[in-house]
Amino acid sequence: MKNIVFVLLLMVYALAAPAARxxxxxxxxxxxxxxxxxxxxxxxxxIGDIMARGENVWFNVSDGENAIGIFAPRELAAEIQTVxxxxxxxxxxxxxxxxxxxxxxxxxxxxxxAVRIEKIAAGYALPQPVSKFKIVLSVILALIVxxxxxxxxxxxxxxxxx
Amino acid sequence: xLIRPRLDDHKVVGFYLGTILTGVGCLMALPLLTALLFREWxxxxxxLVSGLGALGLGLALRLLCFTKKEIGWLHGLTLAxxxxxxxxxxxxxxxxxxxxxxxxxxxxxxxxxxLATAGFSLARDLDHISAADNMWRHLLMFLGGQGIVVMALxxxxxxGAGGFKLYAGEARDERIVPNIISTARLILxxxxxxxxxxxxxxxxxxxWDGLSWAQSFWQGLWLFMSxxxxxxxxxxxxxxxxxxxxxxxxxxxxxxxxxILNFRLHYAFYTGDRRELRRNIEAVVLFCSFLLAVFxxxxxxxxxxxxxxxxxTLRKGVFLLGAGHSTAGFTTIYAGQFFREWPQLALLALMxxxxxxxxxxSTAGGIKALRIGILFKALxxxxxxxxxxxxxxxxxxxxxxxDYFLDDKIVRGAxxxxxxxxxVFLLGAxxxxxxxxxxxxxxxxxxxxxxxxxLSCGIIGPDLPIGLKLIYLLEIWGGRLEFTxxxxxxxxxxxxxxxx
Numbered sequence: 206m207k208n209i210v211f212v213l214l215l216m217v218y219a220l221a222a223p224a225a226r227x228x229x230x231x232x233x234x235x236x237x238x239x240x241x242x243x244x245x246x247x248x249x250x251x252i253g254d255i256m257a258r259g260e261n262v263w264f265n266v267s268d269g270e271n272a273i274g275i276f277a278p279r280e281l282a283a284e285i286q287t288v289x290x291x292x293x294x295x296x297x298x299x300x301x302x303x304x305x306x307x308x309x310x311x312x313x314x315x316x317x318x319a320v321r322i323e324k325i326a327a328g329y330a331l332p333q334p335v336s337k338f339k340i341v342l343s344v345i346l347a348l349i350v351x352x353x354x355x356x357x358x359x360x361x362x363x364x365x366x367x
Numbered sequence: 368x369l370i371r372p373r374l375d376d377h378k379v380v381g382f383y384l385g386t387i388l389t390g391v392g393c394l395m396a397l398p399l400l401t402a403l404l405f406r407e408w409x410x411x412x413x414x415l416v417s418g419l420g421a422l423g424l425g426l427a428l429r430l431l432c433f434t435k436k437e438i439g440w441l442h443g444l445t446l447a448x449x450x451x452x453x454x455x456x457x458x459x460x461x462x463x464x465x466x467x468x469x470x471x472x473x474x475x476x477x478x479x480x481x482l483a484t485a486g487f488s489l490a491r492d493l494d495h496i497s498a499a500d501n502m503w504r505h506l507l508m509f510l511g512g513q514g515i516v517v518m519a520l521x522x523x524x525x526x527g528a529g530g531f532k533l534y535a536g537e538a539r540d541e542r543i544v545p546n547i548i549s550t551a552r553l554i555l556x557x558x559x560x561x562x563x564x565x566x567x568x569x570x571x572x573x574x575w576d577g578l579s580w581a582q583s584f585w586q587g588l589w590l591f592m593s594x595x596x597x598x599x600x601x602x603x604x605x606x607x608x609x610x611x612x613x614x615x616x617x618x619x620x621x622x623x624x625x626x627i628l629n630f631r632l633h634y635a636f637y638t639g640d641r642r643e644l645r646r647n648i649e650a651v652v653l654f655c656s657f658l659l660a661v662f663x664x665x666x667x668x669x670x671x672x673x674x675x676x677x678x679x680t681l682r683k684g685v686f687l688l689g690a691g692h693s694t695a696g697f698t699t700i701y702a703g704q705f706f707r708e709w710p711q712l713a714l715l716a717l718m719x720x721x722x723x724x725x726x727x728x729s730t731a732g733g734i735k736a737l738r739i740g741i742l743f744k745a746l747x748x749x750x751x752x753x754x755x756x757x758x759x760x761x762x763x764x765x766x767x768x769x770d771y772f773l774d775d776k777i778v779r780g781a782x783x784x785x786x787x788x789x790x791v792f793l794l795g796a797x798x799x800x801x802x803x804x805x806x807x808x809x810x811x812x813x814x815x816x817x818x819x820x821x822l823s824c825g826i827i828g829p830d831l832p833i834g835l836k837l838i839y840l841l842e843i844w845g846g847r848l849e850f851t852x853x854x855x856x857x858x859x860x861x862x863x864x865x866x867x
Contacts, residue, residue, distance in 0.1 A: 234701050237708070252494040253603060256577030256611070263611045265603070267494060272605050291407060291417070291497040295486065313614055313679030315701065339412040339464075346419035353426035360433055 225280035225301050230271035239316065245304040247273065247317055248325070251296050252289040256280060264288075266298060275300055275310065277319035287328025299324035371866025372441075372859065378434040379442050380449065387450050390567040391457050392421030398461070410465060410497035413472055417460035422456070441862070444855020452828065455479040458507055467496050469829055475503070476484055476836055482511035483847035484730060486599025486696040486821025487839070489829050493604045501602045505589040511597025511847075512626070512730035513558050517551040554630050557637075565591035565622050569615070576612045590615075597731045597820035599696030606698040607686075616699065621689035623693040626727030627653065629737075631768050647855025648765045650724045652736040652743070657692055660720040664688045667713030684713070687822075692720035694732040696821025705824040706808055718811055721820045722792065732819030732846055734788045738781040740765060744831065747776040787850045789844055791817045798838045799826060812839070817846040839856045 225244035233240050235246070256263040262282045267273045267289070276289035277300075289295030302319040305311075310318075370575050376637065393416030396847070402411035405854030462474035473489040481504050490496060574580060581682040586602055593600045603609040607616060625633075632650060635643040644650050665684040667673075673679045683699060690697040724733010748763040755761060763773040769778070792814050799809025803825055812826045816839045827839060845853045 206581075210491075218532065231369035234703060235707075237704070253609065254578050254582055258577055265605060265609055267604075272603075272609070273613050274605070289494060291405075291410075291495055293495075294398065307674045307679065309679065310610065312682040313674035314608065314611060314699070316611070333408050335408050335650060336412060339416050343412065343415045343419060346416065346423055350419050350422045350426065353430065356428055357426050360430065364433070364435065 228304070230268045230273050233273065233304055234315070240304050241306040243304060244301070245317065246299065246301055247304075248299045249273075249297065250289050250294060251285055251287075251298060251328070254288065255264040255285060266300065273318050274314060274316040275302070275322075276308075276316055277302075277322060281319055281322045284324045286323065289328065291292045292333050294328050294331065295330055296324050299323045299325050369697060369862055369866040372862055373435055375436045376442065378432040379436050379438060380445055381428050381432030382434055383438070383446050383854075384449055384453050385425045385430075385432060385440075385580070387429065387454055388425030388457055390425075391454050392418045392423075392425055394506065395421065395461065395503070398499040398503040401502040402497065402554050406497040407497045407499055410499040413464040414499060414503070417457070420460060421457045422689060423660055441855060441859055444852045445859040448844075448848060448852040450481070451847065455482050456495060458482065458503070461503060462500065465497065465500055465684070467491055472833065472836060473829065476840060478507060478819065479843055481505075481598065481600060482518050482731065483505035483819050483843045484512045484596045484598035484694070484792055484821075485778075485816065485819040485847075486593070487816070487823060487827045488600065489827075489831070489836075492831055493602070496602075496739060501585075501589055504807065505592040505598075505602075508596045508598035508600050509558070509592035510564070513554055513600060517554050529549045553634065557630060557633050561595055561622075561625060562588075562591060564717035565595060568618055572612070572614050572618055573610070576610060578772050580688075593636075594619045594695055594697070595625060595730065596625045597626040597693045597695040597725060597729075597819075599690070601697065608699045608701075609781070613682060616682070618688060619695075619697060620689045623689055623695045623697075627693045627729050627731040629726035629728045630677070632726065633726055635768060643768065646743075646766045647766050648740040649736040652723075652740040653692075653726065656720065656723050656736070656739070657688070660692060660716045661685055663716035664713040667710040668714060671710045673708050673710070673713075677755065681711065688720055691717045691722065691820060691822055692725075694721065694724045694818050694820040696815070698822060701826040702823045705811070705822075711807075714807070717822075718814050720813050721818050721822065722788070724820075725817050734785050734815075734818075737767065738785055741773065741777060741781040742785065745781075784849055784851075788817060788846070791845065791850075795838060795842050797841040798835060802832055802835050805826050811840065816842040819843060819846050 212284060223348050225246040227246040227248065228240065230247070230249070233245065248265065249266040249272075252265050252267050252272055254264070257279065260279055262274050262277055264282065264285070266275055285296050285298070287293065287296050292341070299322070300319045301321040302317045304317050306315055307313040308316050318342075386405060395414050395483055399411060399418060402408075402414060424802045444860065454838045455475055458478040458481070458708055459474035460593055461470065462468050462477050463471050467475040467490050468477060469489070469491060476487070476489050486508075501599070566584070566588045568592050571582035573587050578586065589600075589602055592598075599606075601607060601609065621863070625750040629647075629649055632643060632647055661684065664687070667681045668684050669677060674683055686697075686699055723739055724735055725731025727735050727737045744763050744765050749759055749763045764770050765773060792810065795813025795817060796810035799812060808826060811824045815822050816827075831839075
């Protein structure tokens with residue numbers, strides 16, 4: 206029964222969700238009391254990790270200005286495949302949910318409880334260009350270090366003898 | 368008469384600087400291996416070039432400045448001040464080559480913040496930096512927390528009897544055991560034991576919180592390095608807010624508290640002297656100031672209903688106060704929320720806690736609990752003198768591993784450093800005001816920089832004006848060395864110019 210009520214509530218939210226206005230993280234965090242507990246649409250890149258907590262997940266979405274924590278049922282996040290990290294851009298998602306300035310359920314955290322997540326662009330890996338100049342420089346520096354360390358060693362030994 | 372340093376004096380400085388730079392170059396092997404493990408080829412090349420460059424420069428300095436002259440007191444102070452500048456200047460190379468920082472100054476700022484365990488970051492996109500860069504940032508913080516000189520004494524076995532002069536130059540004049548090299552090694556051993564235990568604990572918690580095993584290990588390692596060193600760097604822009612985990616906050620709070628305790632206290636505790644924890648003046652001051660500050664912060668937050676309910680108030684208040692008092696600077700709120708949402712009472716309590724900081728021979732910054740305790744005892748002594756007959760002899764004692772009588776020399780030393788800190792807080796705040804920021808946020812940022820806390824209310828960021836970057840850098844560097852070594856460096860420079 207509890208599950209049915211939850212699913213029905215989710216559906217009602219999901220239907221109502223597209224009506225929410227889109228906000229940037231800057232808007233939400235600059236005037237958090239104004240937007241507290243209101244339906245919000247937020248868009249950005251998923252960064253870091255998808256952290257499973259029981260039936261739900263936590264992940265963080267950055268719009269380039271700030272990242273905001275998203276709390277969502279596990280099935281909503283099923284579509285997410287790529288997260289942002291070094292040389293990799295994460296999936297870009299659009300999130301409908303309720304913005305909380307200080308969430309009562311999560312110890313006062315600023316978060317968004319998602320009711321709908323839409324992937325609008327898939328993440329991708331960036332090329333890792335290897336600089337030839339740096340390779341040549343490394344070889345030259347290695348030779349210099351080798352010569353200097355031999356000289357240093359010689360001086361230390363001579364100094365110990367005298 | 369002021370004596371101008373001779374060529375041999377410059378050579379002593381140059382030789383030991385070269386030794387430190389070779390050490391920094393060797394350390395770059397660790398992020399290089401991390402890059403190899405994560406297959407981050409551009410980052411690997413950056414560390415290869417930087418590591419070899421640092422080694423080359425260090426060896427060249429050692430060869431050019433080779434001398435058998437021993438380190439004197441002025442050399443010790445000058446070297447301690449220059450070690451931090453030179454190490455940060457070289458440690459910044461891979462950051463700069465990585466392209467995630469706007470300029471070399473920003474990279475230098477990052478490296479100095481890591482070494483001085485301040486924790487402000489000017490990275491443009493922290494969430495996309497390489498694992499190698501993260502390893503380097505946190506490793507620098509861990510080593511900086513123990514002290515560059517401590518590391519040098521432990522690994523490089525600097526020659527002669529100059530070790531203590533260098534050690535004292537780094538704002539540490541306490542020996543855990545009589546021999547200074549053994550003291551340095553003991554500090555390192557204590558830290559390494561905690562590193563193993565702490566990383567395991569944090570790995571398990573992060574795994575419980577839903578990260579993969581690999582990420583749990585790496586992020587656990589980095590968070591421990593940062594937390595125990597009371598540094599405050601994290602691998603993500605949101606700091607600890609990224610993890611959404613009260614468990615992690617609780618464990619980090621514990622490690623931050625371990626970090627602010629004097630290494631002598633750690634040693635006394637492990638050698639079976641449990642009573643020391645209750646009798647030590649630093650532990651008592653820290654306990655009292657933390658309780659009082661927690662009460663004021665939480666009362667302010669609760670009264671003004673900043674967070675819903677007592678549970679949320681305690682979670683946010685205790686963690687942020689702990690991060691501030693320990694000068695770790697982790698955060699679980701957005702920078703702007705301090706002045707937009709926190710009441711003045713809570714902010715003042717937090718700023719005072721940041722100013723006090725941790726213990727003397729610890730990884731923490733700030734005025735230090737020992738000095739606050741000494742000044743408080745001196746105040747009590749003066750009040751007693753006023754109340755008792757003029758002929759009465761008033762002797763005040765304090766316990767810090769052993770009993771000490773409070774004399775004017777000790778009080779003057781504590782008062783002088785406290786005054787220097789207060790002056791720097793104010794000057795830093797005035798500089799912020801000159802750049803157009805309101806006084807209170809400017810004071811918050813200035814206290815945070817000079818005490819190497821790293822909590823920001825939003826002023827310090829990649830867009831910070833160059834002048835303010837330099838001023839905060841001076842505060843961070845001077846604050847880490849408690850200004851003594853900086854004054855020593857100035858004296859060395861003055862002697863070069865005006866000496867005969």
